[in-house]
Amino acid sequence: MKKDFLSITDLSREEYDDILTLAARLKRQRYAGVPHPLLAGKTLAMIFEKASTRTRISFDVGMYDLGGYALYLNSRDTQLGRGETIADTARVMSRYVHGVIMRTFQHETITEFAKYSSVPVINALSDKEHPCQIMADSLTLKEKFGDLQDLKIAWIGDGNNVCNSLIMASVQTGMEIAVATPKGYEPDPQAVQFARDNGGKIVTYDDPTKAVADAHAIYTDTWISMGEEDIKDMKLKDFNGFCLDMPLLKRAAPDAIVLHCLPAHRGEEITDEVLDSMQSGVWDQAENRLHAQKAVLVRLMGQNI
Ligand code: CP
Numbered sequence: 021m022k023k024d025f026l027s028i029t030d031l032s033r034e035e036y037d038d039i040l041t042l043a044a045r046l047k048r049q050r051y052a053g054v055p056h057p058l059l060a061g062k063t064l065a066m067i068f069e070k071a072s073t074r075t076r077i078s079f080d081v082g083m084y085d086l087g088g089y090a091l092y093l094n095s096r097d098t099q100l101g102r103g104e105t106i107a108d109t110a111r112v113m114s115r116y117v118h119g120v121i122m123r124t125f126q127h128e129t130i131t132e133f134a135k136y137s138s139v140p141v142i143n144a145l146s147d148k149e150h151p152c153q154i155m156a157d158s159l160t161l162k163e164k165f166g167d168l169q170d171l172k173i174a175w176i177g178d179g180n181n182v183c184n185s186l187i188m189a190s191v192q193t194g195m196e197i198a199v200a201t202p203k204g205y206e207p208d209p210q211a212v213q214f215a216r217d218n219g220g221k222i223v224t225y226d227d228p229t230k231a232v233a234d235a236h237a238i239y240t241d242t243w244i245s246m247g248e249e250d251i252k253d254m255k256l257k258d259f260n261g262f263c264l265d266m267p268l269l270k271r272a273a274p275d276a277i278v279l280h281c282l283p284a285h286r287g288e289e290i291t292d293e294v295l296d297s298m299q300s301g302v303w304d305q306a307e308n309r310l311h312a313q314k315a316v317l318v319r320l321m322g323q324n325i
């Protein structure tokens with residue numbers, strides 16, 4: 021049976037821990053220059069409907085590190101862009117490649133593809149979730165604090181795709197997620213309900229100062245996700261007061277780190293001073309996309325090791 025990674029909820033607590041452990045090992049091996057061709061002879065197709073810097077490069081380089089090959093496909097250039105169905109595309113691509121990553125506007129595009137694909141499918145960002153990002157974030161937090169259990173993570177800003185995955189990861193990690201959004205921009209209620217029903221600790225506010233109190237990490241993301249460019253002016257007004265600046269950071273724990281999935285919109289959701297501060301964990305976080313995703317790829321496309 022192939023295993024997909026469409027949602028952070030697709031991983032059990034054991035699988036989640038195992039991926040983080042493997043990611044740390046692969047990171048050490050890469051730094052030491054120890055070859056780890058665990059996916060030799062395997063090919064990954066990467067379908068992107070939207071722009072990407074980190075996800076595209078880290079999956080591409082990750083497959084190279086693992087001895088495999090990655091194939092970038094802009095969905096506009098395939099027959100998908102001319103109306104070939106998602107199901108037929110999935111059936112055909114499964115005959116060529118050993119795994120597929122997809123970045124789409126609609127989450128349902130990925131679930132539909134996975135339904136007809138005989139090889140593992142990984143969500144590389146949809147309107148609902150960004151599970152690969154959260155694995156990298158978890159690795160970053162584990163490196164800094166040793167253990168994820170009972171860490172308090174404050175999410176400030178838009179209750180978006182990244183926020184939804186973070187919230188649901190509370191179930192596997194034991195982290196408390198304190199979310200502060202303007203009214204009308206709350207995270208997906210189903211994500212919050214899922215987390216609460218399964219032992220996750222989620223608190224929601226509309227006041228950032230409440231969410232960040234004693235937090236171990238403050239996490240933010242752009243207010244204007246890809247595809248929302250036409251509502252930019254309205255959102256910039258609605259998010260007034262939600263910028264992660266130094267006075268807000270000072271309310272967190274003294275050793276708190278700042279997380280941002282990037283790309284940052286400096287001067288909007290985060291100030292230069294915070295992003296470039298000693299407390300910024302964003303560059304490690306971005307690097308860890310590579311190591312965490314390599315572990316995901318090995319577990320989904322490789323043999324047991
Ligand atoms: N964080 C993230 O997914 O970045 P990209 O859009 O550059 O891939």
Ligand code: NVA
Pocket residue numbers: 145180181182241242244245246281282283
């Ligand atoms: N929320 C952002 C994340 C980008 C990595 C978006 O969907 O555009």
